[in-house]
Amino acid sequence: MDHLFRRRKLWKTLLSFTLLFGTLLTIQKFRVTDTGARELLWKPKSKWWKERDREVKANTSSLWDGNVSALTRSPVLPSWNVEAANCSSVDARAVDLARRLEPRFQQFVLHRSCRYFPMLLNHPEKCSADVDVLLVVKSVIEQHERREAVRRTWGAERTVRGRRVRTLFLLGTPSPGKDARNLQKLLEYEDRIYGDILQWDFQDTFFNLTLKEVNFLRWFNIYCAHTPFVFKGDDDVFVSTDNLVELIDFRSDEGRARELFVGDTISKAIPIRNQHSKYYIPRELFDKPYPPYVGGGGFLMSSWIARQLFVVSEGLELFPIDDVFLGMCLQKLGRTPESHLGFRTFGIVKRKMSSSMNSEPCFFRNLIVVHKLSARDLLRMWSVVQDPKLTCAKNYSL
Template sequence: MRCRRPLRTEVGLAVALSIFSFLLLLLFSLRVSPPAFQSPEEPQGRPLALTWPPQPSRPPVFLLLVIKSSPRNYERRELVRRTWGRERRVKGTQLRLLFLVGTAPDPLEARKVNQLLAMEARVHGDILQWDFHDSFFNLTLKQVLFLQWQETRCANASFVLNGDDDVFAHTDNMVSYLQDHNPDHHLFVGQLIRNVGPIRVPWSKYYVPKVVIQEEHYPPYCGGGGFLLSRFTATALRRAATALDLFPIDDVFLGMCLQQEGLEPASHSGIRTAGIRAPSARTSSFDPCLYRELLLVHRFLPYEMLLMWDALTQPSLTCGKQLHIY
């Protein structure tokens, strides 16, 4: 019996069925195996290297620049040091810089990066590192450990800027704004976020299952890219953090802490954690005149940070009408 050659339509149907079966199998595997939810580690760690002990001879710190950084982000830390984060006096007040880091999850990388961080600590004295894996879900742990450290090492700092290592901060404007406030009163300002709740989609970076939180709405909070707080509020947050279970999204957790203390975050139009938009198609969103009156903008590449700092510090910079939003 002679075997016949399959018809073209039969071959096409077989291929289509194979592809369809593969897609069903892939979809099923995705549905039954979503990324595992990670809870933050418990705050049991101690700093590996506390390289910034308080020195009585130094002037009191008015604004402590606290920057969350991943261990490998050396270039970002260097650009912050060279630009807006440079330790200096502004309008008669003292600025200090501190980077918060954990350890790289990969042991081989961790050994190399820890050597780099130790070198940075010797040269700059601005690294505070703990022995936990530096990851998105451990940002809350990083915040809590910093608050504990501040209580004993830098409790007298009047105000704190808490931000990521890819923000651009106009520290002169911040000082002008903060000099009108009392550090012993409540202050917590940033880009306010209201009326949002947990994301229940397992494939989202911000996925939170109901077993962690039943409520469908978070308390008001400020975007974690950057916000300002007073030492009064830092003390309140530290107190609340000891009474609450750690929550994996750090900015939401701080909103929970404020709620625990009966305090509320506030909005400031000069803090843009979602970036800025140009007012017209003929204006670049990177125009320094758009940043001259702001306090903080999130998501800058290192070279952009250097260019913006250079532009804003040029005496020859001329712009139109000033907004005076601070």
């Protein structure tokens, strides 16, 4: 009897081990499958960069030879599959350069290989319908009043002169010490109401504006490549959407809309060497004149140009000033931004922000972009300019 009991106990033990082994084998199998799926979705960083570098070079091989006509298609990307900040290894050259720079530039140089970041808020559906013009507004998490003012004025989603206009705000995350947790919750609540915020998991700092630029270009290439036109601007500008669309119609009628990139162009600019300036750039970082670029307060570009900018941007090192970085991308494309008097990103009267002309409604009515206004001034000016009773002596010709 004892023998039978021991034998039964042994069988139970063997059966338990068999079940345990089978369970572990199944779990391991699923892990391998899951890992394989993740690798298909997003390859390891170092390998990804090597393969992506080859892809970019292949897509732009004629570009490096000076032939831009080869850039007719952008890489097709299925989704925003960045699960962690992808950074290539820091080379010895970057380390040596960082040693010779001030601390704020050291951080930029050592981390500028980190290009794409996970998304915290995304709205791929924004371009799912027939959208003709996408208004893209750079903002920071604390500027809720500015975003609200834009939504109530030029950023209101509507149809203008037969073209459907949609709006998105681009944001990073708040810096530590700014009550970041509560600010993030407020932003998420704001997005639940409006559904118009794209947010990436990098800190919103001045140098990171370039990250906002390249992450948006990639996002646009994935989700909105079929949208014909993109306006990019700050959250403290006045935009006449009617005049903006009129310019698009005019260029379309002329057959010059495909390669459109227009704004307040700055030419023959040189880096500022004054260390107290917001735009200071050390000689060690850049020692040549800047290429022509547009003021980042607001500019208009075609979808075709936006897609080409995405391709060439991947082959360029990031630069601390986002406006200049876009100028570098255009230079690589062999293109010069077009200047238009309707874009006033330094005020209606440049370098004289206190001039009474900068608050004259009749100028605002006949321009396209004016920088810069507070949220309260934007609401007031929009109301005045939209008033049919406003009578202006002269019209500014677009």
